[in-house]
Amino acid sequence: MRKASNSPQQQHQGLATQEPFWQRLALTEMNAEQWEALCDGCGKCCLHKLLDERDDLPADAPMELGEDLHYTNVACQLLDLKNGGCSNYANRHQYVPDCVQLSVGDLGAIHFMPPSCAYRRLYEGKGLPNWHPLLHNGSRVPMETAGMAVTSHSCVHDTQLAPEDGLIVRWPLFSGE
Numbered sequence: 001m002r003k004a005s006n007s008p009q010q011q012h013q014g015l016a017t018q019e020p021f022w023q024r025l026a027l028t029e030m031n032a033e034q035w036e037a038l039c040d041g042c043g044k045c046c047l048h049k050l051l052d053e054r055d056d057l058p059a060d061a062p063m064e065l066g067e068d069l070h071y072t073n074v075a076c077q078l079l080d081l082k083n084g085g086c087s088n089y090a091n092r093h094q095y096v097p098d099c100v101q102l103s104v105g106d107l108g109a110i111h112f113m114p115p116s117c118a119y120r121r122l123y124e125g126k127g128l129p130n131w132h133p134l135l136h137n138g139s140r141v142p143m144e145t146a147g148m149a150v151t152s153h154s155c156v157h158d159t160q161l162a163p164e165d166g167l168i169v170r171w172p173l174f175s176g177e
């Protein structure tokens with residue numbers, strides 16, 4: 001007898017005849033573990049982004065569909081720039097009160113996420129990118145080799161540099177396939 005595993009990744013590996021959960025289920029049908037497993041840990045959502053100023057909108061107006069989002073190389077103070085991921089996930093709101101935890105309810109505004117983001121891709125009817133850790137036994141190496149993670153690039157924390165003073169970078173806009 002073999003011990004059955006419940007992790008989304010092992011479910012995918014073990015059930016060769018069944019489609020993996022991200023192909024079988026809609027985002028709205030996934031359980032919390034499957035939802036979490038979709039995150040590739042690229043950290044690009046933790047980069048500060050800028051919007052063009054508009055005379056008809058206040059400076060803090062949320063992004064509207066069709067607007068260009070400019071990614072900077074300035075990251076949230078809690079992003080681990082060496083290994084990826086949040087360095088204090090459990091207590092992050094204590095330090096970064098406006099950190100957003102992506103949920104099903106946010107899918108209508110998913111264009112705010114980078115084009116490679118698994119949630120955005122699935123929402124837009126695309127598959128996972130070929131470097132996604134779920135397709136490589138959880139390894140980040142293909143993602144980093146493809147230049148898809150913040151750990152593949154030179155970034156600074158917002159405690160060192162204001163986002164407005166950082167560089168506008170284009171690499172977060174690529175999906176690498």
Ligand code: SF4
Nearest residue numbers: 039040042043045117
């Ligand atoms: S951009 Fe998407 S896949 Fe990448 S770390 Fe953020 S939530 Fe996860």
